[in-house]
Amino acid sequence: MSDNWTERDVPSQHGRVAVITGANTGLGFDTAKVLAERGATVVLAVRDVAKGKQAAARLGANADVTVQELDLSSLESVRSAAADLHATLPKIDLLINNAGVMYPPRQSTRDGFELQFGTNHLGHFAFTGLLLDLLLPVEGSRVVTVASIAHRIRAAIHFDDLQWENSYDRVAAYGQAKLANLMFAYELQRRLAPHGTTTSIAAHPGVARTELMRNSPAVLRALFPVVAPLFTQSSERGALPTLRAATDPAALGGQYDGPAGPGGYRGRPRVVTSTPQSYDVSIQRRLWAVSEELTAVKYPVG
Template identity: 50%
Template sequence: MWRTRDIPLLNGATVLVTGASAGIGLETARALAGRGAHVVLGVRDIARGADAARVLTGTSSVLSVDLASLASVRRAATQFRERFDRLDILVNNAGLWWQPARRTEDGFESQVGVNHLGHFALTGLLLDMLERSPSGRVVTVSSKAASGGSVTDLDPRSLDRYRPTTAYNASKLANLLFAFELQHRLTDAGCSTISLAAHPGGARTSLFRDASPGFRLANATVGWLFTQSAGRGALPVLRAATDPHASGGEYYGPGGLGQFKGAPKPQRPPLSATDRGQQRRLWTVSEEATGVTYAPLSQPPATRQAANADPSWIA
C-alpha cells in the first residue's frame, strides 16, 4: 500500500504546484516539501499562498498565477525563470468546479479556460526547464468526472446551452487528452521528461463550497461512503509525481471500489481520453487559443522558449 513515506528524498529538487493554497494542492505541496523539495506554490491569492507556505516544513516560495488570464500565466512563467534555475516536477492541480456561465479574461468558458488552457500554456512555457532536469515530470490532475466528458463540449469560447456539470466534465477530459498527447510527443522527440495524470477520487476539499445546498447536505450525511480526506486524495498525485517506477502516460487514482477511495494505483483511463485523433485535435485548438506552441519538440528547448516569448502578452 503506497503512502507518503514511499516518496523518495527530493533534496535539491524544485517543484511547482498550482492551486497550492488549499485542498489537494496544499496536501501535495506539504508532502513534497516534507521530503526535501523546494516547493513553489502557484496561487491566485498571494496572501492565502503565504498562509499556506507557513504550514509547510522545509523550504517553499509563493508564485502569483491566475490561470484565468493568459497574461498572468506568461508573467508567472517569466518570474519563475527569473527566480529559479531548475524545475523538476510540475503539478497542474488548480481548477474550478461546477461554475455558473462565465468567461475568463481571454474570453474562454471559465472551466475549460482555467482547468485546461491555463495549464496547457503554463506547461508549454516551462517545458524546456523540465527537459533540462534528469527526472522532469508533468502531472496533470483530472477527475473521475472525465469519464462523463465529451469532446463535443470542448469549444473553449462557446457558452451555448451551457451546463456547469457538462463544462466541468469536458475540462477534466481535456486534462487527460492533454497529458497523454504530451507524453506521445515527448516520446517521439526522445525527451526524458514524462507526462502522467492522476485523479483524487472523492476527496473532501473546498471545491464543494460552490455546490448546491442539496449536494452539501448529501456530502455531510452519506458522503463519507464515497469520499476521503484531501490528504488521502493527494496520494495518487504524489505517486504520479514521485514514484521512481512510474512511467510516462500512466494514470493514477484510488484503488478502492469505484476509484472513490483507497491507496493509489495505476488506473485505466476512459476510452474517450485515449483517442489519438481527439488528442491531436484538442492540441491544435489549445495552441491556437493560447498562442503557446510546443511543436516541434525536436527543436532545442531554447529555440522553442524564444518562439513563445511574446512581450505583447506581458503588461
C-alpha cells in the first residue's frame, strides 16, 4: 500500500451510500465532503439537526446529502435513527462511526452510562448492530470505526467499574472508550469474516485540530497553540486515514489505518498497529458480551 495516499486517490463513489456519524463538523464533515465530491449518497447522522443542515448546505447544491438526527448518548435515539434509515435507504455501503466526545466532566448518558464510554463505544455498538442488515447483502461494504492514539494512554477496559462510578478520570475514561472502539472493530471483523461481504476496519486521525479538544485539561489547552505546529495536522489531513479505510480497494478487514509520522501524530495514512492489549481476543469477546447486554442489541453475526 502506498505511503503517499491522498484524497485524490479516493475512487469514484457513485452508486454508494455512506452514513457518517458526527458529520456536521471536523473529521466527519471532511470525510463527508470528499465522499460527496466523489459521487456518494451521504447521510450526515448528527445530534443537532440544524447544524447538520448547515453542514449539508456547505457541501453544495450538487451533493447528494441528507441529514439524520442521531444522539449516540441515547439508545432511544439510536433505535429511532436506525428505524428511519431502514425506511429510507435500500442499502448501506459505508458506515463510518466517527462521532465522539473527549475529556468532558463526569456526566451520564440518558441510559446511565458514563458519557465517553456510552457515546463513543456503546452508542456506536448499538447503531452498527441495528444497521448491519443493510450492509451484509452489499458486496464490498465496510464499517469504519474511528479510534485514537489515546487508546495508548492510561487505557484499559475496567470491567469492575465501566461507568466510572467509584472515581472518575477523564483522560483514562477517554482511553477506555477509544480502546473499546478498537476492540469492537477487531471483534466485529472476526464475526463478519465468514459472511464474506462486509469488512470492519479501524482508523485514527493522529492529532487533528478539531473542536474535540475543547474539554481538554487547562494545561493542555494552554500549551496547544505553542506546540500544535510540531505534532498536529489539519482536520482535512486527519480525515485521510478514515477515507483510506473506507475507500482504498486494497484495504483489508481488521486493519488499522493512521498517520505514518513519528508517534502517529501526523502524516499520510497507512496501515499501523495498536497496543498489544487491543488485540486480546478474550477481552474483546468479554467486552462484546457486556455491550450486547448493556444495549440490548444482538448482532446477526457471531
